[in-house]
Amino acid sequence: MSTFVARNGIGESQRRVEDFRFLTGKGQYIDDVNLENQAYAMVLRSPEAHADIKSIDASEALALDGVLLVVTGEDWKAAGYGTIPTKSGVRKFKDGSDLKEPPHHAIAIDRVRYVGQPVALVVAESLDACRDALELIEVDYDSLPSVTHQSEAIKDGAPQIWDDIPNNICLDFELGDEEAQKKAFEDADQIITLELVNNRVTATPIEPRGAVADYDAETGKFTLWNASQNIHANRDTIADAVLKIGKENLHHIAPDVGGGFGGKNGVYQEPILILHAAREIKRPVKWINDRAESFLSDTHGRDQVSTVQLALDNDGTFRGLRTETVGNLGAFCGTVGPFTPTGGSSRTQGGPFRFDAIYYTAIAPFTNTCPLDPYRGAGRPEGSYQMDRIIDYAAAKLGMDPIELRRKNLIPESDLPMKSPMGLDIDCGNFPAVFEKTIEISDRAGFAKRKEASEAKGLKRGFGVCMYLECTGGGPKEEAKVVFRDDGKVELSVGTASTGMGHETVFAQLLAGHLGIDMDDIEFHQSDTDATDIGGGHGGSRGLEVGGSAVTQTSREIIEVGKKIAAHRFDVGADQVEFEEGRFHVPGTNHTMTISDAIDSQNDPDSLPDDLEPGCMNISTVFERGIISIPNGGHACEVEVDPDTGTIKVDGYWVVDDFGTIVNKMLADGQVMGGIAQGLGQALMENIVYDESGQLVTGSLMDYALPRADDMPRMVIDYYEDAPTQKNLLGVKGAGEAGCVGAPPAIVNAVCDALKEFGVHHIDMPLTPERVWRAIQDAKAEG
Amino acid sequence: MYDFGVKTPKSVDEVKTALGDSDDGQYLAGGQTLIPVLKQRLAMPSDLISLARVDGLSGIEAGGDSITIKAMTTHADVAANADIQSAIPALAKLAGGIGDPHVRNRGTMGGSVANNDPAADYPAAVLGLGATVVTTEREIEADNFFTGMFETALDEGELITEIRYPIPEAAGYIKFPNPATRYALVAVMAAKFGNTVRVAVTGAGPCVFRVPEMEQALTGNFSPDSVKDGMVPADDLNNDIHASRDYRAHLIGVLARRAVAEANG
Numbered sequence A: 001m002s003t004f005v006a007r008n009g010i011g012e013s014q015r016r017v018e019d020f021r022f023l024t025g026k027g028q029y030i031d032d033v034n035l036e037n038q039a040y041a042m043v044l045r046s047p048e049a050h051a052d053i054k055s056i057d058a059s060e061a062l063a064l065d066g067v068l069l070v071v072t073g074e075d076w077k078a079a080g081y082g083t084i085p086t087k088s089g090v091r092k093f094k095d096g097s098d099l100k101e102p103p104h105h106a107i108a109i110d111r112v113r114y115v116g117q118p119v120a121l122v123v124a125e126s127l128d129a130c131r132d133a134l135e136l137i138e139v140d141y142d143s144l145p146s147v148t149h150q151s152e153a154i155k156d157g158a159p160q161i162w163d164d165i166p167n168n169i170c171l172d173f174e175l176g177d178e179e180a181q182k183k184a185f186e187d188a189d190q191i192i193t194l195e196l197v198n199n200r201v202t203a204t205p206i207e208p209r210g211a212v213a214d215y216d217a218e219t220g221k222f223t224l225w226n227a228s229q230n231i232h233a234n235r236d237t238i239a240d241a242v243l244k245i246g247k248e249n250l251h252h253i254a255p256d257v258g259g260g261f262g263g264k265n266g267v268y269q270e271p272i273l274i275l276h277a278a279r280e281i282k283r284p285v286k287w288i289n290d291r292a293e294s295f296l297s298d299t300h301g302r303d304q305v306s307t308v309q310l311a312l313d314n315d316g317t318f319r320g321l322r323t324e325t326v327g328n329l330g331a332f333c334g335t336v337g338p339f340t341p342t343g344g345s346s347r348t349q350g351g352p353f354r355f356d357a358i359y360y361t362a363i364a365p366f367t368n369t370c371p372l373d374p375y376r377g378a379g380r381p382e383g384s385y386q387m388d389r390i391i392d393y394a395a396a397k398l399g400m401d402p403i404e405l406r407r408k409n410l411i412p413e414s415d416l417p418m419k420s421p422m423g424l425d426i427d428c429g430n431f432p433a434v435f436e437k438t439i440e441i442s443d444r445a446g447f448a449k450r451k452e453a454s455e456a457k458g459l460k461r462g463f464g465v466c467m468y469l470e471c472t473g474g475g476p477k478e479e480a481k482v483v484f485r486d487d488g489k490v491e492l493s494v495g496t497a498s499t500g501m502g503h504e505t506v507f508a509q510l511l512a513g514h515l516g517i518d519m520d521d522i523e524f525h526q527s528d529t530d531a532t533d534i535g536g537g538h539g540g541s542r543g544l545e546v547g548g549s550a551v552t553q554t555s556r557e558i559i560e561v562g563k564k565i566a567a568h569r570f571d572v573g574a575d576q577v578e579f580e581e582g583r584f585h586v587p588g589t590n591h592t593m594t595i596s597d598a599i600d601s602q603n604d605p606d607s608l609p610d611d612l613e614p615g616c617m618n619i620s621t622v623f624e625r626g627i628i629s630i631p632n633g634g635h636a637c638e639v640e641v642d643p644d645t646g647t648i649k650v651d652g653y654w655v656v657d658d659f660g661t662i663v664n665k666m667l668a669d670g671q672v673m674g675g676i677a678q679g680l681g682q683a684l685m686e687n688i689v690y691d692e693s694g695q696l697v698t699g700s701l702m703d704y705a706l707p708r709a710d711d712m713p714r715m716v717i718d719y720y721e722d723a724p725t726q727k728n729l730l731g732v733k734g735a736g737e738a739g740c741v742g743a744p745p746a747i748v749n750a751v752c753d754a755l756k757e758f759g760v761h762h763i764d765m766p767l768t769p770e771r772v773w774r775a776i777q778d779a780k781a782e783g
Numbered sequence B: 001m002y003d004f005g006v007k008t009p010k011s012v013d014e015v016k017t018a019l020g021d022s023d024d025g026q027y028l029a030g031g032q033t034l035i036p037v038l039k040q041r042l043a044m045p046s047d048l049i050s051l052a053r054v055d056g057l058s059g060i061e062a063g064g065d066s067i068t069i070k071a072m073t074t075h076a077d078v079a080a081n082a083d084i085q086s087a088i089p090a091l092a093k094l095a096g097g098i099g100d101p102h103v104r105n106r107g108t109m110g111g112s113v114a115n116n117d118p119a120a121d122y123p124a125a126v127l128g129l130g131a132t133v134v135t136t137e138r139e140i141e142a143d144n145f146f147t148g149m150f151e152t153a154l155d156e157g158e159l160i161t162e163i164r165y166p167i168p169e170a171a172g173y174i175k176f177p178n179p180a181t182r183y184a185l186v187a188v189m190a191a192k193f194g195n196t197v198r199v200a201v202t203g204a205g206p207c208v209f210r211v212p213e214m215e216q217a218l219t220g221n222f223s224p225d226s227v228k229d230g231m232v233p234a235d236d237l238n239n240d241i242h243a244s245r246d247y248r249a250h251l252i253g254v255l256a257r258r259a260v261a262e263a264n265g
């Protein structure tokens, strides 16, 4: 306890307190929420990629026993509900005109624009009755030409998804200095160009989306339990913008949420539809997506096609970087969808490397596909993939060593703090030290031997690295509220949202460490609009950075109040009281008072000085982050490729991350491992595929490949902790997304290294066995 | 799921009666294929006739030159059986590579063979080892059993009771798993019986098939070198997002060589 308290809980690998609940089936997930008299809802989804709805006949469905309600676009028109707005941070075209935002209603009105779009909602006494009813609703569609690929969508003459949006372009974007970039390119000895695909993927959380809606006709208040990562902001959108009921009339709660990864961040249609339904039938309504629906309707991620150009001198010095990308948005603007390929992908361009100039442009078009929104990393994985792939590609083309090329161009510690060419405030870090440590732990010395052993088995071994630069994001404000209850329990409410990351552990660890109280006495609350006034939810690796800082700030204020109580008791000035390891004391005297003593006194007016009210230690504060922080790190990876079949085995993985201060290493390791798993999935197998007619081909786990435990390598994870940031109270830099920022380029680089003897220098993700085999065949054919 | 009734006969005779008493009855073995199909409302049987409690439908019997596996024997039991491990290790390996532990503990050989999924493992064993499928009505040679995609020679209501596998001199089974399903993207069983060689391929086409050209080449010389690329033309092979027909054709060659190498130890 004493080192724990002495370090304010920081640096302790506390075991996750929530796991017992999760692992023994006692978690309360959305499907565990059941209200008395609840009805069930299912969604009729569009089978067409693009079509006019001529008519919907629900009469047979409504006649069925147990069917209570069918909602269609006609009902929506009549109700006059608002559209779901996008909150994209980038809202202007390069020329200053406004982003084109088509009306996004919770249900299709007159036309469908992607397979899976909600066309009708059925509410019935049972799920079986819902299913029967879905089969009986007759929709007459008039098919229209459709387009699913972003590069096709922007061509003249492509099918128009929205009548008033030319070339389907929602937004274009630029960042950086074009003139300076051109000059750097003119001056440089070499320009290397690489076209890249960042494949379309989906989060596939283990728990599908779902919600339960309740309406109290007497008070006019709604309650929505929702498997969502973003309770407060989405309440405002749903209540104010869409249903127009006033946010004070919507109590929004997320129970335990089984994974999100960004896929549960946005405002979705179905929770809105069931709120409407609950008011219509005056009964609670429950809806849970099934897995097949999840593939059709959970927002997808990534999906960019880019051209990257690196200008460098013959001695390897980087001069300029130019990236052009076309990012698919799907049929509508996601909640922050248009931001990802524009602002989101631009900020970390150039990574931790020195450049004279960088210029980034993007086009974000609509297509007849499910909308896209952030997926773990949201733009930064795209940026690091572009950067670290072009380095290895240039090295291969120019006969240079990719490790040396990085070494030569890493921003030295002496350049920090600095503003990157993309405007990022890089305050601290030591990229060369992180890089060298990564190389060091990855046992380069033993590589040649391992390669020989692979060769003897007919396998090709390769090594790849990536040196990523990241930035945090998401809501800048967070609230942490502490209430000391009479029964001795301490309620800690934070506005972040854990979907499995361990907030319940780490925030309690911080509070317990700061105050010197027992972690077991802390009850954690999150994701409830009644528990905290504000809440930034989940996203942008912000949990510890903003939420942890809020807990720290609240703890400090509690201690300040405690000092006043102690000062009152000992009849000294508050500035004479010190707090250490759970005790207030007055130096030079034997006056001490424990924190629990102070807590006990807070409700007794006689124990309080005049300026304090009973309950004064129950404190809520809001922490606001000024500037986003800059996580960075090195990934190294070894693969074995079977050239006869194209199969890849990732055989070793080493990471050194600079996340600033490490509060709980076990939790940080978990974040890194999970991120690497998702990055490995994207690099090797995950791929959302639509066919020519806009049908989703990868509509189930039979076609969408996810990594399994035995696909994962042994991972060695280490940290660089000598550069805590001053941007928040803990010195942390955000750990949640970094794994999948670094993994795809490290893995693809390693595979290309293994195949360089064949002349294979690039393969687009996912690196399926067939793609790898084909790349070898094509390279052999080219000679 | 649509509504259905459940019947639990105790003997093969009762199975027949139960089927006769149903409008549109269907056998339920391990349910690892049928239950997902029902959940998706892709089938609407009036009754499920559970084979779980039928006497004498489960077990493994080792004879002199063959091993007989009863229909309801699970994949896990086949994988773990000592007789099979020593007599036909390729068959134990095949069963042990199906799905995951849950699937192997529920799924049965009879269900797999009756279902004849084009990507399933067992059909390669039955055809590659030249087994005999024994039903309530007759005995069917492997070569006559698998008739097309999800189609077999079984008549309506005909029940597989057991399958008799002749013990080969040597056999090898190599599976290239589909990265999403881990069924066979392509898998090859190669077996040598004296002067006969059988090579069966699953996953690659609409239905498991033999490769006469490889069998001939291997009969002369049961060595990996006898298998040449291009012995199976790509034209009739499956073509999907996981693998093109060309790649499948290529894999057949690679896997057949590895299966022969494995058989040779």
Ligand SMILES: Cc1cc2nc3c(=O)[nH]c(=O)nc-3n(C[C@H](O)[C@H](O)[C@H](O)COP(=O)(O)OP(=O)(O)OC[C@H]3O[C@@H](n4cnc5c(N)ncnc54)[C@H](O)[C@@H]3O)c2cc1C
Residues within 6 Å of the ligand: B026, B027, B028, B029, B030, B031, B032, B033, B034, B035, B051, B071, B072, B097, B098, B099, B100, B103, B106, B107, B108, B109, B110, B111, B112, B114, B115, B117, B119, B120, B121, B122, B158, B159, B160, B161, B181, B182, B183, B184
């Ligand atoms: C996650 C998962 C992974 C899988 N992976 C693989 C894999 O890698 N390789 C593989 O080969 N398979 C795989 N399978 C399928 C598995 O092997 C099934 O067990 C098998 O295909 C069907 O066997 P069952 O006993 O479950 O049959 P059921 O599902 O009960 O029945 C299947 C069909 O056969 C009929 N039937 C059953 N028994 C008989 C009988 N004795 N006579 C006549 N008809 C009968 C039934 O009426 C039904 O039509 C997987 C399944 C799952 C769920």
